[in-house]
Amino acid sequence: MTQRRSYQVGTGLFILLGFTTLAYLATQTTSIANFSQGPSYMLKAHFTNIGQLKLRAPVKLAGVRIGSVESIALDPDRLDAIVQMSIDKHYGNIPEDSSASIFTSGLLGDQYVGIQAGGSSDMFKDGGEFILTQPSMQLEDLIGKFLVSGSPAQKPADASNNASQDKPATNPPANDNKP
Amino acid sequence: MNQIRKPPSMIGDALAQIGACGLFLVQIVAAIPKSLRHVVETIRQIWFVGAMSLVIIMTCGLFVGMVLGLQLYYVLSIFGGTAALGTVVSLSLYRELGPVVAALLFAGRAGTSITAEIGLMRATDQLAAMEMMAVDPIAYVAAPRFLAGLVAMPLLACAFNAMGIFGAHLVGVNWLGLDNGTFWSNMTSGVDVWKDVMNGVWKSIAFGGVVALIAVFQGYTTAPTSEGVAYATTRTVVFSSIVVLALDFVMTAFLM
Numbered sequence: 441m442t443q444r445r446s447y448q449v450g451t452g453l454f455i456l457l458g459f460t461t462l463a464y465l466a467t468q469t470t471s472i473a474n475f476s477q478g479p480s481y482m483l484k485a486h487f488t489n490i491g492q493l494k495l496r497a498p499v500k501l502a503g504v505r506i507g508s509v510e511s512i513a514l515d516p517d518r519l520d521a522i523v524q525m526s527i528d529k530h531y532g533n534i535p536e537d538s539s540a541s542i543f544t545s546g547l548l549g550d551q552y553v554g555i556q557a558g559g560s561s562d563m564f565k566d567g568g569e570f571i572l573t574q575p576s577m578q579l580e581d582l583i584g585k586f587l588v589s590g591s592p593a594q595k596p597a598d599a600s601n602n603a604s605q606d607k608p609a610t611n612p613p614a615n616d617n618k619p
Numbered sequence: 620m621n622q623i624r625k626p627p628s629m630i631g632d633a634l635a636q637i638g639a640c641g642l643f644l645v646q647i648v649a650a651i652p653k654s655l656r657h658v659v660e661t662i663r664q665i666w667f668v669g670a671m672s673l674v675i676i677m678t679c680g681l682f683v684g685m686v687l688g689l690q691l692y693y694v695l696s697i698f699g700g701t702a703a704l705g706t707v708v709s710l711s712l713y714r715e716l717g718p719v720v721a722a723l724l725f726a727g728r729a730g731t732s733i734t735a736e737i738g739l740m741r742a743t744d745q746l747a748a749m750e751m752m753a754v755d756p757i758a759y760v761a762a763p764r765f766l767a768g769l770v771a772m773p774l775l776a777c778a779f780n781a782m783g784i785f786g787a788h789l790v791g792v793n794w795l796g797l798d799n800g801t802f803w804s805n806m807t808s809g810v811d812v813w814k815d816v817m818n819g820v821w822k823s824i825a826f827g828g829v830v831a832l833i834a835v836f837q838g839y840t841t842a843p844t845s846e847g848v849a850y851a852t853t854r855t856v857v858f859s860s861i862v863v864l865a866l867d868f869v870m871t872a873f874l875m
Contacts, residue, residue: 447666448659454670458774461781462820469709469784469803470810550808 471496479529480507481566485540485553490521491576493542493551499525501555506531509553525553535560539572551576643836647762650755654762661763668729668764668831669771673778675728676721680779683720684786687711691787692795701791705802706809708787709780713810713819717780719867722826725772726859730834733764734855737838738848746839761839765831772827773820780819818874822867829866830859 490512499507507527515522527534537558544551555570654661687708695701737760740746746756784806791797810816834855841851 448662450670451662451666454666454673455770455774457673458669458771458777461777462774462816465713465777465780465784466812466816469806470812470816471808 480526481529481532482510483525483527483534483564483568483570485523485525485570485573486515486518487521487523487540487542487573487575489542489575489578490523491542491544491551491578493523493553493576497550497552499527499553499555501531501534501557506555523553532563534564536562536564536568537572538564538570539574540570541574542576544577639840640832640836643761643839644832646757647765647832647835650758650762651766653755653758654766657759657763660759661766664763664767665771668725668733668767669775672725672728672771672775676724676775676779677782679720679724680717680782681786683716683779684708684712684783684788685790687716687783688787688790688795692791692797701795701797702801702805703809704787704791704797705784705806708791709784709806709810710815712780712783713815715819715867715871717776717783718819718823718826719863721776721779721823722772722830722863723860725768725775725827726830726834726856726863729768729771730830730855730859731852733831733834734838734841734852735848737761737764737835738841738851741839741841742843742845742848744843761835764835765828768827768831768834769824770827772830773823776819776823821874822870825866825870826863829862833859833862 493509493512495509495512497509498505499509507525509523510526511524513522513524514520534555535558537560539556539558541554541556542551543554558572688704691707691711692701692704695703695707737746740756740760746760749756749759788802792799792802837851837855837858841847
């Protein structure tokens with residue numbers, strides 16, 4: 441009987457250990473770990489382009505995570521994106537003239553909403569809306585602008601006609617101009 | 620008498636084996652309610668195939684994690700992305716290596732012993748004796764071992780994953796000097812519970828069932844000789860490795 445008891449206890453320990461490990465891995469090494477479920481309030485912002493912003497993306501102020509993106513939808517009247525953010529109640533004093541922008545962490549990392557605090561003494565209330573917003577910066581647009589602005593003299597030809605064929609021929613002058 | 624009648628065809632034999640294995644699974648599932656009366660036997664089997672495999676699974680998990688840490692650090696450093704080490708290691712462990720390597724080890728450690736045990740029961744007519752005593756050997760011998768595989772395998776895979784991540788942390792952070800916070804925070808932002816962790820759990824449940832089924836079936840249908848038991852043990856390892864890897868591909872394609 442003691443023999444039987446001991447392996448039953450051992451099996452119980454084994455199963456307990458297994459489920460504890462699963463629970464630990466599932467909560468501590470996954471995205472649940474950054475998912476705070478405290479009391480929060482909602483803010484919204486209109487963006488002309490949200491880029492690759494995803495649901496539950498972080499909302500940061502001065503680089504500190506203060507909330508997450510709750511929903512992303514298209515505003516049918518203004519034809520731009522409306523982003524709802526839930527902000528932790530701890531951070532209740534965000535000035536009303538703050539601006540919201542969409543940034544990329546690192547060169548190719550995930551996108552997040554960054555908030556630059558304003559100077560107003562009026563604070564956001566639940567359901568408040570950012571007046572000043574800045575859309576996501578598109579890498580393709582940046583490269584396009586850089587290529588076009590690189591050589592002002594050849595601009596019309598570069599931009600419209602022979603963009604694809606004469607690349608090797610038109611690029612060296614652009615490089616020469618820079619330094 | 621039957622054996623000398625005509626040479627068996629390979630394809631027909633293989634089909635017959637697969638068919639018999641499938642029917643055996645049906646018999647086991649049908650016998651599960653009856654086997655719940657012998658729940659103590661199931662617990663004993665979980666102890667035997669699960670808890671006793673814990674040490675080898677955890678040791679191997681540690682080394683697999685350490686190797687992954689080293690190799691991926693080298694590969695990622697080519698692209699200047701060593702910060703992603705935690706994410707890459709944990710994703711490859713959760714989604715692929717944890718369930719598969721743990722299942723292969725499980726086949727080698729627990730599957731063989733199940734086959735040898737049941738095969739010896741067959742060879743010494745213990746199974747026939749049980750039937751004589753109106754004890755259903757499928758409910759008393761086969762089903763508890765099958766259930767034990769089903770329960771133990773996901774837990775073992777979790778232990779493997781945990782040790783693997785610990786090993787990668789050991790190599791990446793303590794040895795190669797990666798930042799501790801980067802390692803964990805990239806991991807927590809890159810790994811999803813349902814898509815990644817549970818994906819591996821479903822896989823390991825399936826692998827546990829498959830390995831235990833093959834082991835029990837091979838033992839149950841072994842030729843009642845010492846040579847037959849030896850063959851059956853070998854076949855358990857070979858078949859379960861092949862089936863685990865093939866099933867892994869299929870499940871990965873469906874769970875993607």
